[in-house]
Amino acid sequence: MSSRSKDFPVPRNSCIGAASQRGPLDGAIFWNVRPPKHKGSTMPKETAPTAPETAKPAPPVATIAKIGQHEGQSVTLRGWLYNLRESGKLLFPIFRDGTGSIQGVAHVKSVTPEVFEALKNLTQESSVIVTGKVRADKRAPGGYELDVEDLQVVQRVPESDPYPITLKEHGVDFLQERRHLWVRSPRQSAILRIRAEIMHAAAEYFDSNGYIRTDPPILTPAACEGTSTLFPVDYFGEPAYLTQSGQLYVESTALALGKVYSFGPTFRAEKSKTRRHLTEFWMVEPEVAYMDLEGLMELAENYISHIVQSVLKNRTAELQVIGRDVTKLETVKPPFPRLRYDEAAEMLNQAYKDGHLEAPFEYGNDFGSPDETWLSSLYDRPVMVHRYPANVKAFYMEPDAKDPRYALCVDVLAPEGYGEIIGGSQRVSSYELLSARIDEQKLPREAFEWYLDLRRYGSVPHAGFGMGIERVVAWVCALDHVRETIPFPRMLHRMYP
């Protein structure tokens, strides 16, 4: 910020402006709209700042989301100016407060000259505390408007350095460089609210079904799978890595507590530059003792359905803001279609013959991204592909007793081309087999001794999966890219802000 040559003439900025730099305004309650006349730079205390002697009852502080409860009353809103339109002697400021936005109306004769001038000179994203009367209006998108009565400017954005993100179109690079401001825009705010609902529902399902949350370490001594690239860190002179999965650790706690889950960030140093990849992402990983692959698939379909239905129920307004076609989500209920790998492979071969796929599918390989997109496009809900060839899957996956060439594993593919959101399996329970697998794949045996202990002492069949939160958010919100699903995405070549 630089000069303030055009600051409006109401002498209150020196006090409020300085205070606003000291810290957040949370907790500061302005009962009166006139500013207290402090000489210093301290904020008013939380308890009522100076009330004028002739005070009428102070209007209650309201949020825009629940403004309808105050129809016909005067309320105080604390927020920011989103946009300002004017038409002669009429001003139409749009305020936002984090819960929503509402249009204010001020006529030159309906407010004091000071308030009218202050409002007229407001700049985008200036922070304001505004008082006005709530009025239902059919023209308003949210159903209500605010007839402005009084205004306090907390911090005015100077026009010499205007808020960079306008209501018009911007490019991806420009917005990502300003992610710290971009999150204020209605669409981004709505996405983050939906993300929060997804994370809440993801934990709630397990918490209310007897699962114990046991979070694994983020600093780890070795790779879980060895295939992906890890972020190395210096751990007091020893090499350590940021976790790429907590699976091995939740296997341990599952054998202690029965049903467990973990929920936290994971890190992968893959040099992937696609719309589905972040280097830092959040994963939720349940693990259950005595569960087999069938049980795991039932869990997965119930789990995903619960999450999607929770978003539909609790985030209706946000889904509307982002323009999501909710009919595509309403169908997400159990049971999900299930395909054996072999069936899916046949379908892919046919799709190639029919010209739906550019590249032929080679039996025995894992599915490519276009393959997953094609398969998932055939269904109105997630599809579960199970029993992949064991040799393309991880060392810890249990072979199918009926045919050991296949692994007891499942991938859940989200519809509308969003691809894999869950990968899971029944785990090898035999010490001998797991030990042999570790040697075959030339994994560092010392690092896995503790993991082998789980098969030495009371080994049982058990199963679990990992679900990537950002991919679920991208699917539920129908986003083009996972970079919009997390407040501050970490990607190949992007660490700022």
Next chain:
RNA sequence: UCCCCGGUAGCUCAAUGGUAGAGCGUUCGGCUGUUAACCGAAGGGUUGCAAGUUCGAGUCUUGCCCGGGGAGCCA
């Protein structure tokens, strides 16, 4: 690591090898119901960097830098 596309005003983008432009934002003026308001005016440029071809390069060539999309790998 590989393949494709792009980089011009604060932003989004135009410009046949021949005078660098528009809309928005900003500033000034107008409008009593605007919905990314509208109307009029002003200000705003080392065309990513470097070299080359040419009478002349935003435009063609080469190298580099930065960004986007995709493949592989994965959630």
